[in-house]
Amino acid sequence: MIMFKFNVNAFAAAACFGLIATTGAHAFEFLGLNILPDLGQSQPIQQANLPSDPSRDVQPTRTVVNDPTGEKSGSITIDTKNRYLYLSLGEGKAMRYGIGVGREGFAWSGRAHVARRAEWPAWTPPAEMLKRRPDLPEHMEGGIANPLGARAMYLFNEKGDTMYRIHGTNEPDSIGQAVSSGCIRLLNADVIDLYDRVKVGAPVNVI
DSSP states (O other): OOOOOSOHHHHHHHHHHHHHHHHTGGGOBOOOTTSOOBOTTSOSEEOOOOOOOTTSSOOOOOEEEEOOSOOOTTOEEEETTTTEEEEEEETTEEEEEEOBEEOTTTOOOEEEEEEEEEESOOBOOOHHHHHHOTTSOSOBOSSTTSTTOSEEEEEEETTEEEEEEEEOOSOGGGTTSEEESSOEEOOHHHHHHHHHHOOTTOEEEEO
16 A cells, blocks of 8 residues: 655645545535435445455444434534534434544534535545645545545535535544544544445534
8 A cells, every 4th residue: 555655634634625626526516405416427425345444443432322412313413612423313312423623714514414425535636735735646546544534425505515524534533633624524433334324415513
């Protein structure tokens, strides 16, 4: 596996915005909050099968708790202050995950929904980013070394693509921290678990 030498935290923060160049998400046309975007030739679920161990060094943070959100089953609530993501399970219970959130100046809140999901997403930095950071690779395939981690879920709202993602990370120490450019990151083992439970169209509330 090829490894790159650069500031991983800065790379991971920038990756949230660079991801859109690889997925073609910028071309999606949003038609309404409860209607999925027209994906054209793209599929709302991108599958991959990579022989990588997503839980090689750390234990998952997920745990079942009493649901504090009041949201319906299948909804995601992101508590940016306390650094938790809740997936409402119904019957008063939720699955809670530890997360990393946007650093100062990049935090956000509001409602959205999951419009697309991808397994082991690749990343192609945009040209302007490569001019600023010539040390970055021109393209990075999905895998355990990719800062987007094992899974990515793409968030849209009534205006279209928010450019924010829920994704994994290869920097487990960043969980519980405010380090990203607004994307929500989970441990790879946790984001795989969340991905397997969440459907395209799931509502997301960021508070």
